[in-house]
Amino acid sequence: MDAGMLALLGKTTALMEHLxxxxxxxxxxxxxxxxxxxxxxxxxxxxxxxPGWDKILLDHWLEQAYCQDLLIKNNGYFRVTKLGKAINKYRNSGLEALYKELVSHWGIEFAELPQLITNQKEKLAFGSDMEEELISKASLASEPFVWPFLRSKCQREKWQKVLDLGCGEGLYLNKLACEFPLLHGVGLEMNPVVASRAQERAKETGGRIHILCEDILSLRNLHDRKQQENELLADAERLLDESGTFDLCLLNNSIYYFTPEQRIQLLESIKGLLTPGGQVGILTAVRKGEPIRVFRTHVPQNLMSFFLACHQGFQGLPTEQEILTLLQQTGYTDVNISVMPLGTSHYFFAKCSHECSEMSR
Known part of the structure; x- marks a missing residue:
């Protein structure tokens, strides 16, 4: 057997193990x-x-879980390993949604690549389960390493008013409010189902966090809105109507939902809401044109970029240089890049100068 065939078989068996x-x-x-x-x-x-389960299939599941070091076996009895315990411990922290997304969507939709690449089929659209459940919940899986970084940065920067655009479940706004008693915040989430969950979560903050069900790109319209729908909305929109209100605007795992033109529009709108010296924080996985060959640490986000590009309105993940260029084009300064653990995400922070905020009002 030649070396190429042997390498191909090795890759194939490794793929079967991962699946x-x-x-x-x-x-x-x-x-x-x-x-x-x-x-x-x-x-x-x-x-x-x-009693209604299929015993043969259950036996196969136990065997596979044992072979994958997720279970230990002793005299016909099974028990989870430390890795198996971690699955159960972190399943509600985005892990279950992430696995369901991979199983229920990635494999099925990548199977249509030949038709998508040859334009025999239109780009795909996210189903309601992706938009209302999996996207927002799966993003929580990064919380164990994003939150300590964000908390530490808030301690140094002393943020007191925070705007979170595309806030999802509202996790980071709530955690910031609980950690810092003087902090107030507003979150925008366009999906009504997700926004409703975020609004319920925000009740724990005693009125210091407000969630609006709005499209991020409606920021300019929100500035001009005069009629208030209820007291909660009035408080949040009052903050949005006040130019130079926020010390920080977060764009966590959302920049890739917008076209390059929309990104410019969004960053321009944000400047009018930031105090002089206020910051924008963009958390995103980035696409790497040249993968690192030793550990291949950028394969997952490049695959995520591929998956996104299969869908309507998406061009995949941005590169690091694209984000830097975007911030430069829209007049932000003092750009700082922090690479999150495992290298899967980058946090870009940049400041809005006094001149920038004045020009955008």
């Missing part, structure tokens, strides 16, 4: 098996709990 891991983890979460196997249990114990 097996993906399916085993997601199925275990959906069936709550990771929780049930935190104590010793045999296949007969599990069948007694679930």
């Amino acid at each position: 097996g891991f993906l399916w085993v983890v997601q199925t275990g979460m959906e069936l709550n098996l990771w929780a049930e196997l935190e104590r010793d249990g045999s296949i007969d114990d599990l069948m007694a709990l679930h």
